[in-house]
Amino acid sequence: xxxxxxxxxxxxxxxxxxxxxxxxxxxxxxxxxxxxxxxxxxxxxxxxxxxxxxxxxxxxxxxxxxxxxxxxxxxxxxxxxxxxxxxxxxxxxxxxxxxxxxxxxxxxxxxxxx
Amino acid sequence: xxxxxxxxxxxxxxxxxxxxxxxxxxxxxxxxxxxxxxxxxxxxxxxxxxxxxxxxxxxxxxxxxxxxxxxxxxxxxxxxxxxxxxxxxxxxxxxxxxxxxxxxxxxxxxxxxxx
Numbered sequence: 001x002x003x004x005x006x007x008x009x010x011x012x013x014x015x016x017x018x019x020x021x022x023x024x025x026x027x028x029x030x031x032x033x034x035x036x037x038x039x040x041x042x043x044x045x046x047x048x049x050x051x052x053x054x055x056x057x058x059x060x061x062x063x064x065x066x067x068x069x070x071x072x073x074x075x076x077x078x079x080x081x082x083x084x085x086x087x088x089x090x091x092x093x094x095x096x097x098x099x100x101x102x103x104x105x106x107x108x109x110x111x112x113x114x
Numbered sequence: 115x116x117x118x119x120x121x122x123x124x125x126x127x128x129x130x131x132x133x134x135x136x137x138x139x140x141x142x143x144x145x146x147x148x149x150x151x152x153x154x155x156x157x158x159x160x161x162x163x164x165x166x167x168x169x170x171x172x173x174x175x176x177x178x179x180x181x182x183x184x185x186x187x188x189x190x191x192x193x194x195x196x197x198x199x200x201x202x203x204x205x206x207x208x209x210x211x212x213x214x215x216x217x218x219x220x221x222x223x224x225x226x227x228x229x
Contacts, residue, residue, distance in 0.1 A: 034217070043223040044207070100146065100148065100217070102148070104159075106156075107157050
């Protein structure tokens with residue numbers, strides 16, 4: 001069965017420091033992979049997605065993610081974190097026919113220290 | 115990009131009443147829509163797949179008689195929480211993939227509070 005694992009429940013980084021959020025997936029075929037961000041009480045915002053091609057994907061707000069098939073990973077990175085990046089981050093895989101049924105990881109809460 | 119709109123954004127209802135949540139694709143047609151539920155401080159869990167013109171497909175553990183889904187047109191799916199109880203209080207969010215697209219787009223969500 002398809003699944004997504006985000007091993008870190010929460011992470012705290014200092015403003016200006018680099019960030020890496022881990023994500024591992026389990027999926028039989030070539031996955032459609034996504035990272036979403038959710039601010040408290042808000043909906044989801046798509047940061048980036050991977051379907052095929054270049055394994056390093058650029059997204060909005062300075063985020064990037066790298067797809068590594070050998071490790072079944074799709075880690076999210078940002079070179080310099082801003083206080084406004086504090087939020088919940090969800091890694092997800094598109095499953096089912098067409099990849100539209102989205103399976104979410106448990107999420108990682110990012111705290112940013114001043 | 116494609117826009118998916120949910121209404122209402124938030125709703126408070128009394129225990130025992132029913133609440134309807136709408137999910138609309140504003141600029142595209144969607145034969146399939148998906149409904150998710152998110153409890154506080156938890157992830158989003160797929161509840162059901164809504165299919166235009168046919169019965170919805172529910173995930174294991176989701177009560178189909180409690181969560182009624184109707185997908186009467188190619189741009190509208192509704193989720194009705196029947197006989198709501200406080201434990202149904204949650205954030206409900208839908209998604210819809212445009213035909214021929216490679217991803218589904220999410221609505222802004224509906225915060226349901228049952229008192």
